[in-house]
Amino acid sequence: MGRSSVGWCAVAATTLLAVAGCSGPAPARPGLPPAGVVVDYQLGGGYAPPDGIGGVVRDVTDAPDTDRWSGCYVNGFQTQPAERDVWLAEHPDLVLRDDAGDPVVDPGWPDELLLDTSTGAKRAAIAEVVGAQVTRCADRGFDAVELDNLDSWTRSDGRLTEDDAVDLAARLVDVAHAAGLAVAQKNAPDLGTRGRDEAGFDFAVAEECLAYDECAAYTDVYGDAVLDVEYDAGPFPDRCADPRRPTSTVLRDRDLRTPADDGYVLATC
Template identity: 35%
Template sequence: MRRLPPALVVAVAVMAVLAAVAGLAACSGGHDRAAGTRAGVWQPRPGLAWQWQLDGKVDPSVDVPVYDIDGFENTASDVARLHRDGRKVICYVNVGAWEDFRPDRDDFPRSVLGRPNGWHGERWLDIRRVSALRPVMERRFDMCRDKGFDAVEPDLVEGYGNDTGFPLTAHDQLRYNRMIADIAHERGLAVGLKNDLAQIPQLLDDFDFAVNEECAQYGECALLEPFIAAGKAVFHVEYAEPTAGFCPVARGLRLSSMLKKPELGTWREPC
C-alpha cells in the first residue's frame, strides 16, 4: 500500500478534474495515444477483472483475464503458464525507491539514495538523476519484456509529494514518469500510472491504464474518470472499505475494483 498523502490530492482535486476535461477535449481530434491505439502495445479496457498478487509465488487459479505480479519474484515459466490460461500479465517494478533485497541493488549509485520511505529496506530515489537511473530502469524493463510480460506497473511515481530527502518538484516527477512510460513503450510493453492522481491530466496520454489504491476511502475516484473516458482500464483496490461501500460507485465508474489485504497475497473479494 503506497499512497500520496491525501491532503495533497484533495488540494488539487478540482484543478485536476477541470484540466482533465480540457485535456480530453484537446485530444479529441485524432490523437492516437489518447485514444489508446499505440501500435503493438496491449490496451486494457475499462471493466476488466484482475488479480494483484505481490506476496509469494503466483497462484494461477484465480479465473480473471489480468494478473499483476512481481517482476523479480516470478519466472518466464510463471508468465507463460498464465498466458496459456489466456491471461495478460503485468510486471510490478519499483521505480521510485531503492530496495535492498533486489538482485540489482548495487547498480544504483549511492548518491541517488534518499530517506527511508517507510517500507523495510527501501529508500527514495533522486528522480532528477535521470542519466543515472535510466539505465537501471531499462534493464528492469528488459527483464519484464524478456520474461514475456505484457505490461508494467511502475510503483512509487509520486515521490515529489513525500519527504524524500531531495527537493523534488512536480515538474521533476512529470519528466521522470514520462521517461518511465517511454522505456516501457520502447519495449512493446503497456504501462500503468500508479496513483499520482494529481498529475493524471498531464500524463493521461503517456500511460495505457491506471492502478489505484483506496480512491473510495479518500473520495478520489472521480479523478480517475479521464482514464475511463479514454477507454483505458483503472485497476483499483481498497484495503479497509467493505465492498458494499465502494462497489456501487466503482461499478458506476467502470473501475476494475476489488478488496484486498495490504500484503497483497492471493485473497481477493471482487466487486
C-alpha cells in the same frame, strides 16, 4: 515491495480506446488487457486465480500467467528492500540524501530508499538502471508494466518535485513502449492529465480511490481504463454499489498473500 498497486486497462490491444472525459482519444497500444477484465494483484507471489479473473499483476521477479493478460510490477522511483544494498554500493549518487548525507527513506516503508530524481543527469542514469528491469518485464513475457512510487516527491521534504517525477516517468515510459509494453500511472491523482499527456501513461492503477474519494481523478483522464484496489473489507459491498467506482474494483488483503497463506483475501465487484 513498496505500496501495493494494481494495473489494468479496459481495452483490447487492437481496439481504439474511447476515453470519457479526455481531451482526445487515447491510441490503442499493444499490451493493454481486454475490455471488462478483472485483474488480480499478486505481488505476494503468483498463483492460479479463481474463475472470473482475466488478468494478473506480478512482480518483475515472478513469471507472467501464460493464460491471462499479465502486468509487471517495477518499483520505479524507490528501491526494493532486497536491492537497497546494491543501490548504495553500485549507485550511491542516485539515492536521495538528507542534509546529513544519509539516505532518505519512505516513512511508510522504511526499508525503501527514495531515488534522487533532482537533476536531468540523475534521471537519465536512473532510467538506465530501472529501464533494464522494465525491459526484463518484456523479455519475461509480460504485456504491461506499472511503475510504483511515482509520488515519491511527496515524501522527499521538498528535495524532489512533481516535474522531476514526470520527467523520469516519461523516460521509463519510452523504454517500456520501445519494448512493446503498455504502462500504467500508479496513484498520484493530483497529476491530472500530466501523466497521460506528458509522461505518456496508457492507463491507471489506483489504490483505494473509493476510500479516499479520488476515483474521478483517474476516470476523468483514463475513462474506464482504471483498476482500483480496496483494502478495507468492511465497506467493500457498499463500495461495489458506488456508481463512481472504476469498472474493475477488487478487494485484497494489504499483505497481498497467496491462497496458501492465512489472511488471504480476494473479492471482486
